[in-house]
Amino acid sequence: VIPEHAELHLLLSMVTPLGWLERVPTYKEALENVTDKDLHNYGFLGYPVLQCADIVIYSKEGAPLFVPVGEDQVSHVETSREIVRRFNAFYGLEVDVDALIDMPNKEFEQLMNQIPNLASAHGWKDVLADKLSNPQVKDRVRQNLNLIIRHEVAASGFQNFIQKCPGFVPYVRQTDKLNQPDVMLTQTPRIPGLDGRKMSKSYGNTITLSESDADIRAKTKVMVTDPARKRRTDPGNPDVCPVYDWHKLFSAEEPGRLDWVRQGCTTAGIGCIECKAAMAENLIKWIAPVRERRVQYENNPKRVLEMLDDGSHRARKVAQGTMERVREAVFGWDKKRKEIGGAAAKA
Numbered sequence: 358v359i360p361e362h363a364e365l366h367l368l369l370s371m372v373t374p375l376g377w378l379e380r381v382p383t384y385k386e387a388l389e390n391v392t393d394k395d396l397h398n399y400g401f402l403g404y405p406v407l408q409c410a411d412i413v414i415y416s417k418e419g420a421p422l423f424v425p426v427g428e429d430q431v432s433h434v435e436t437s438r439e440i441v442r443r444f445n446a447f448y449g450l451e452v453d454v455d456a457l458i459d460m461p462n463k464e465f466e467q468l469m470n471q472i473p474n475l476a477s478a479h480g481w482k483d484v485l486a487d488k489l490s491n492p493q494v495k496d497r498v499r500q501n502l503n504l505i506i507r508h509e510v511a512a513s514g515f516q517n518f519i520q521k522c523p524g525f526v527p528y529v530r531q532t533d534k535l536n537q538p539d540v541m542l543t544q545t546p547r548i549p550g551l552d553g554r555k556m557s558k559s560y561g562n563t564i565t566l567s568e569s570d571a572d573i574r575a576k577t578k579v580m581v582t583d584p585a586r587k588r589r590t591d592p593g594n595p596d597v598c599p600v601y602d603w604h605k606l607f608s609a610e611e612p613g614r615l616d617w618v619r620q621g622c623t624t625a626g627i628g629c630i631e632c633k634a635a636m637a638e639n640l641i642k643w644i645a646p647v648r649e650r651r652v653q654y655e656n657n658p659k660r661v662l663e664m665l666d667d668g669s670h671r672a673r674k675v676a677q678g679t680m681e682r683v684r685e686a687v688f689g690w691d692k693k694r695k696e697i698g699g700a701a702a703k704a
């Protein structure tokens with residue numbers, strides 16, 4: 358058990374706009390397709406935030422972070438990147454607000470005008486008015502200016518902001534408190550389910566690792582194929598057929614099998630039934646040793662627990678390191694302690 362995941366999830370959820378989560382394609386798709394569960398709760402909506410926490414909690418400061426995923430998860434990783442960018446903009450950005458406030462008004466106005474569309478941004482004119490006419494409200498100016506710049510950086514990302522507004526270079530600096538994750542796709546980045554939709558346990562269109570040979574043959578026999586191939590004599594198109602996607606994954610090592618499928622399908626030389634049967638045999642060959650190992654573990658739950666404990670122990674150390682960085686970025690306790698007197702304050 359690694360409670361740090363829950364803590365990071367909570368902190369990330371504070372900077373994640375609801376609209377981002379509501380627009381996640383898999384969220385909308387599941388709301389439409391899953392009818393036997395009530396998915397209208399934060400746990401489901403906020404799942405991408407938890408996923409982001411799960412990913413970025415295992416990272417080293419400054420080191421690249423790759424996630425091996427399928428194509429359908431790319432948008433989730435992109436959401437994680439956005440969340441991390443926003444987090445860094447809120448907690449990793451240093452703005453020299455005092456230097457901006459002390460700047461001559463004319464120069465200040467020119468600099469702020471580098472920000473596109475800022476003229477219409479809420480609060481900007483108030484900041485300028487306060488700065489021009491009311492030097493006593495320095496705190497309010499400081500606070501509003503800070504917010505405006507932080508929101509701009511959060512919206513476009515630090516690098517984009519600096520490119521658009523180079524005049525800010527001496528006044529803003531960002532350290533990435535969390536690393537933006539990137540995807541690492543395999544050669545078969547998309548494997549559809551048996552019915553051609555996204556593969557998901559909730560859709561009941563999967564083959565599980567414990568499935569028997571007979572079940573694998575029965576389930577793959579009714580797999581969806583190229584919908585345009587209605588009769589055995591119609592040529593088909595493997596590139597739109599889920600069975601061919603599975604062939605690419607499980608039959609690539611069998612010499613000539615992929616060519617046999619492509620040639621036979623496009624010339625109506627083979628039927629879908631034999632094509633599926635050939636794929637099922639290769640899938641069974643691939644799954645058999647995995648299934649065997651699974652049974653060994655099933656018969657030795659103590660060993661499984663040991664492995665889980667050992668993994669959790671190692672993972673937790675990394676997670677704790679990340680959370681120290683994150684907590685300092687959000688709450689700044691160490692910084693505060695140093696400001697008010699180090700050891701004395703700790704005591």
Ligand code: SF4
Pocket residue numbers: 582583586593594595598599600601618621622623627628629630632633
């Ligand atoms: S022959 Fe194979 S690849 Fe072609 S449509 Fe049928 S199942 Fe799909």
